[in-house]
Amino acid sequence: MTAITHETDIATGRTRVLEALNTHDGLTGWWTNDVNRKGEVLFFNFPGIPEPFQLRRERADEDRVVWVNIGAFPPHWAGTTITWDLSDATGGGTRVAFSHSGFPDGEAELPMISETWGTLMTRLKDYAESGTPHPFFTV
Numbered sequence: 590m591t592a593i594t595h596e597t598d599i600a601t602g603r604t605r606v607l608e609a610l611n612t613h614d615g616l617t618g619w620w621t622n623d624v625n626r627k628g629e630v631l632f633f634n635f636p637g638i639p640e641p642f643q644l645r646r647e648r649a650d651e652d653r654v655v656w657v658n659i660g661a662f663p664p665h666w667a668g669t670t671i672t673w674d675l676s677d678a679t680g681g682g683t684r685v686a687f688s689h690s691g692f693p694d695g696e697a698e699l700p701m702i703s704e705t706w707g708t709l710m711t712r713l714k715d716y717a718e719s720g721t722p723h724p725f726f727t728v
Contacts, residue, residue: 590690590691590692590693590694591690591692591693591694591695591696591699592688592689592690592691592692593687593688593689593690593692593699593702593703593706594686594687594688595686595687595703595706595707595710596684596685596686596687597684597685597687597710597711597713597714598678598679598680598682598683598684598685599678599682599683599684599685599713599714599717599718600678600681600682600718601682601683601717601718602682602683603651603675603683605683605717606675606683606685606713606717607649607651607654607675608717609713609716609717610649610654610673610713611646611649611654613626614722615716616631616633617722617724618716618720618721618722618723618724619709619712619713619715619716619717619722619723619724619725620633620709620712620713620724620725620726621633621634621635621724621725621726621727621728622722622724622726622727622728623635623726623728625641629645629646629647630643630644630645630646630659631643631644631645631646631656634728635726635728636726636727636728638662638663639662640660640662641660641662642658642660642662642663642666643658643659643660643662644656644657644658644659644660644671645657645659647670651675652674652675652676653672653673653674653675654672654673654675655670655671655672655673656670656671657669657670657671658670658671665692665693665696665698665702668691669689669690669691669692670688670689670690670691671687671688671689672687672688672689672690673685673686673687674686674687674688683717685710685713685714687706687710689702689706705725708725709725712724712725
């Protein structure tokens, strides 16, 4: 299985980063402006995509946030896991080590997915540091 990884330092405390990863306002501030939730299942809608991505939040504490894709869409995300490991950054702030794992070896969409996650990590950083919403996707 193959994983995509990214790491960034965010010049704010973990509480702010956790809010960006776990709250409606947080998620709509950097990823997509159309997020819904039923219990621990998050539904992410994107322009031109026929159905929402369905991610179940498995863990959300001060050190780690884990989401598991439970939907059939997109097919190449089936059964994958998204992990955000949070630690103290050198010089202050929060280091975010991101992983999206469980892709089949040789998955043709990996370069596009990795590029998108890189952009999203920048959006997450900008939102967590400034508090100004600027989602990458708008529906």
